[in-house]
Amino acid sequence: MCNRIPSVLIGYVVAMMSRPVAGVRNDTIIVTLPGSPKGARENLEAIIKTLPHACLQASGANSRTLHAGGVKKLEADAGISTQGGPSPHQHHHHGCSHSHGHGHGHGHGHGGLVRHTKPGANPMSNDPSLGPSRRQRASPYPMLDVSEALALIEEHTPRPDVVVTKVGVGLVGSVLAEDVIARENVPAFRASIVDGYAVVVPSDGNMKGIYPVTAVSHAAPGEEKPLKEGEIARITTGAPLPIGATSVIMVEDTVLKSMTDDGTEEEEVEILAEGVKEGENIREVGSDIKQGAKILSKGEKVSGVGGELGLLAAVGVAEVKTYRRPIVGVLSTGDEIVEHDRPGDLRLGEVRDTNRITLMSAVRQWGFEAVDLGIARDKPGTLEQTLRDGLRRVDMIITTGGVSMGELDLLKPTIERALGGTIHFGRVNMKPGKPTTFATVPVKTNSGERIVKPIFSLPGNPASALVTFHLFVLPSLHHLSGESPAGVPSVPVTLSHDFPLDKGRPEYHRACVSVGHDGRLSASSTGGQRSSKVGSLKTANALLCMPKGEGSMKKGNTVQALLIAPIQPS
Amino acid sequence: MCNRIPSVLIGYVVAMMSRPVAGVRNDTIIVTLPGSPKGARENLEAIIKTLPHACLQASGANSRTLHAGGVKKLEADAGISTQGGPSPHQHHHHGCSHSHGHGHGHGHGHGGLVRHTKPGANPMSNDPSLGPSRRQRASPYPMLDVSEALALIEEHTPRPDVVVTKVGVGLVGSVLAEDVIARENVPAFRASIVDGYAVVVPSDGNMKGIYPVTAVSHAAPGEEKPLKEGEIARITTGAPLPIGATSVIMVEDTVLKSMTDDGTEEEEVEILAEGVKEGENIREVGSDIKQGAKILSKGEKVSGVGGELGLLAAVGVAEVKTYRRPIVGVLSTGDEIVEHDRPGDLRLGEVRDTNRITLMSAVRQWGFEAVDLGIARDKPGTLEQTLRDGLRRVDMIITTGGVSMGELDLLKPTIERALGGTIHFGRVNMKPGKPTTFATVPVKTNSGERIVKPIFSLPGNPASALVTFHLFVLPSLHHLSGESPAGVPSVPVTLSHDFPLDKGRPEYHRACVSVGHDGRLSASSTGGQRSSKVGSLKTANALLCMPKGEGSMKKGNTVQALLIAPIQPS
16 A cells, blocks of 8 residues: 555554554555454544555655654544553553653664664564575664663553452452452451450449359350349450450459369359459450451552451452453573473583573562463474464563574564564663563454553573563563552662673663661672673572663662562671 | 379470370370380380489479470480481571570560469360369460570471472472582583674784675574684574684674675675674683582572572573472361351351461462361360371461460360370460460371471461461471571661550561661551451561560661561652
8 A cells, every 4th residue: 555654653553453454565564354344444444544644654754753742643643542451541651751652763862883774764673584684784673761661561561451359368469459348347246355254344443352153255156145243254265245244354363263063164253353444355346447448449469468368358358359460471482492401411502491480480479370381493483373372371471582683583573574563662771681672462362352462572691581571571560460560669779889880781780689787778799790690690689770881880879779589687 | 103294294205206195184194005016115115214204293393493404404314315307407406596495494584474373283285174164274384585486496396308309480489408510511602692793803803894604603503614714604692603713793893795696695794893802792611600610509599580590490400409398287276267258247256267368378478388277166176187187288287266265275285185296385475476386296107207297376366377477487487498597587677656665575566668768678557556457467568576665666766677578669
């Protein structure tokens, strides 16, 4: 239809309409419309709205000027709004003050790369069928700052589904999708706090004397007969007070005076207490939790420590609405990768797969289900089929390898050319993790709903993969599961020694954060930070956000630390 | 045999020999000997050694003087040594400077309870068959300080079994029982760090010029032919260097000059770089991890963040020796307890069971498997059978309820009288959690080995149960699983407001610890601290160790915080 349509626009159309754009062949967009007249008309209407913009660009207008207003302006011009997520929260941008378009238009002026080709001349990923001679010789993706990348992740990650979940151990880690109201009072009855004797306190508070034990109140359901002044009822901790009782005397303040003839029951007990007040040692109805009170709020997370779970159980709430927790598929790519536990020595060029188990472990550590998608070989069809199969089973795919400039890096082309996905960014100004790639791919659910699912393609180096998982994938998982704030907690820490700085890029330095005797957090490096060194994450509980710069950041300076594991005492 | 044998000695004999003492009836010990002559002789010999001591005590010697040397002295006098744990580490007292005997002889002078009966007159738990009239009217268990209780837990918790575990996601949370040595170098071959061209650097380092592309080195196994000066080989990130190559030029520093006739392969490439050094952009063999190097040490824990798992995977270690992780059974007790999700309203006296799911959740949160043992009713036989069944399935049992003074509190009698167990302590000087009870029970494994398994009986109040889980059960789980240091991390924090103090007992105040802008930890209360209030644990990530005292601890003071969940930014 129009030639030289920029790929970003194509991706946008695909993401917007999920189906009509079936593919691109040379410079032609192939459009498939649904069979129903209504569907065909609606789809065609949607395309028609965007065609003027596409043609303008195709006819040579300056892309940067054209896109200056970001996707919002494009949408406004076309009279449409972004689709993508399954939830009505799609447009909430929690805690984000940036305004971003899609993956283009950013990144100018950041890194120090020398471009030899005109930017925008071929902004799509390599076509693997063309061979190495026609590949790009520098990344076509603009270099984004981490904050820009995070804003794109927030914008393009689908919002969570709401599901009804039973209250039980399986609820831990879920975020509530509704306020929760106490169904019952806690306690539900006037209960004794101690083992002892329920009494009716006389006006002077003096209980000294010998009393007949006229009843027994166990911590068990039962009918209670009213207690009168001058009588006492033996009561156990947690048991309901007899009607009429006004206080409870601890057993330690009593002496047994006489027993029944068979010696098994108390007849009379002496109370040694004076100055007894009404209400002592009694938990009043609803004094812990009032029926009707809001015990938990929408957006709160159920921790594993028990407080939230205990509240729900205590008031008889058997099920709650929560945000569904996403399932994550983890895939390694590359002909050189072998199973980490393959017996025997490595052949030349083989590398054991560390990323799959470390990323699956990290996914689970943060409370999400991980699915092993195996190792995909460097054949375009294989990778495509593995991704298609994975996208049917999981809500997000994480791949490692195949995202740098190599001619065998098939991932971006497969996402864009085979799956009709959109690459939101493909380079980030950081160390390690520069080639981190974030894409969404349109998927039709079993119920026929059109949604997108995120794919994160992380660098193959083990440390890069784990750093970028925490920095980018985790926030996306939090958006997908309704957790806010998204991402690992960031806290200020003091450097306990000098840290070298990278001249070119901000660095996420693997470190161990501990608490000193003064209650202040300090950080030490875990050692060599080369991105291939998975050992740099051994004992690491934090990633320090180091700016780019000359020389080193001196001991005693304060930087932000992203906490990936619990803080330790020093 | 001897009358008035103190129960503590009986328990000791039971723990020591696992079987011969079948029970106590009035003042007589009933002894059952094995049928085999050898077993009978060995058992009898063991009893005979302890009889003189028992008779001395029974004849009226001062128990405290007699036991001054603790169990070690008793053992030395009798010429025997304690059995119990399955491991040779039984007597290691890591990081503990106290010296303790068994549960007697402690606790004098602690709490403020008025005793009306002579201490020691009936130091065993109530005999439930005797009815309420003959129950004790104050706890017979001495009040221990928390540090004393922790020392007894360390002393009596069995040491872990060593097992062989496959390296995989299931290894997370395990502690290594051996040093781990790298089987292979990482990388195993000289590898390129970038996409580009492998070159042989001339002596002047000037690579400027046009070169023929004579080979391709992918990140895949293959035979490489030697590279000569003046030739270049295209190489991808991670691929093996051709023999003879001395450096790698990044693709970004090159320009394609000519292609093969079919246009699919590079023929000549121009390199723009000068000042090239040998070894640039190359990962040398073993430069990340050296073959033979110790990558992990015995006692280190495999975190979920991936560093340890990645190291193991990277060097081809497929299985490692670890300490077996214990399985924990969680049991609620009491006729008044109903399932938390039982439909319909509560009847008078009924209480929903919060403890089982909150404790199971906490057990799992700390990385251990939890088994639901249900609710045991207040019938001696029921509780005994539930405990016996549980002890066959799990390594430790946690019960809640049934540990205060109530006449229906059957747990201690069942442990002592039916299961032949030893109660190491039954009262702790703390708030909440005073009636916390720790016992060990002798068990015969399927292989016929005689071991002991710990039982923790925690108070039934929800907050008490969760506080005492973290304070006492978790350290025991850590001893059982080889984790050191045992228990939750303790760090100093600054109070962000005044905290009320308890006059009678040290208090573990539920609080939220956060990091201020100065990198300093501060703590705020989660509100009302009544032990029945499970809500006091909502949002709590710490237990503050508050001393007993008058008035309040002022804002700005520093106290130790036990961290039960991750610290949050402020």
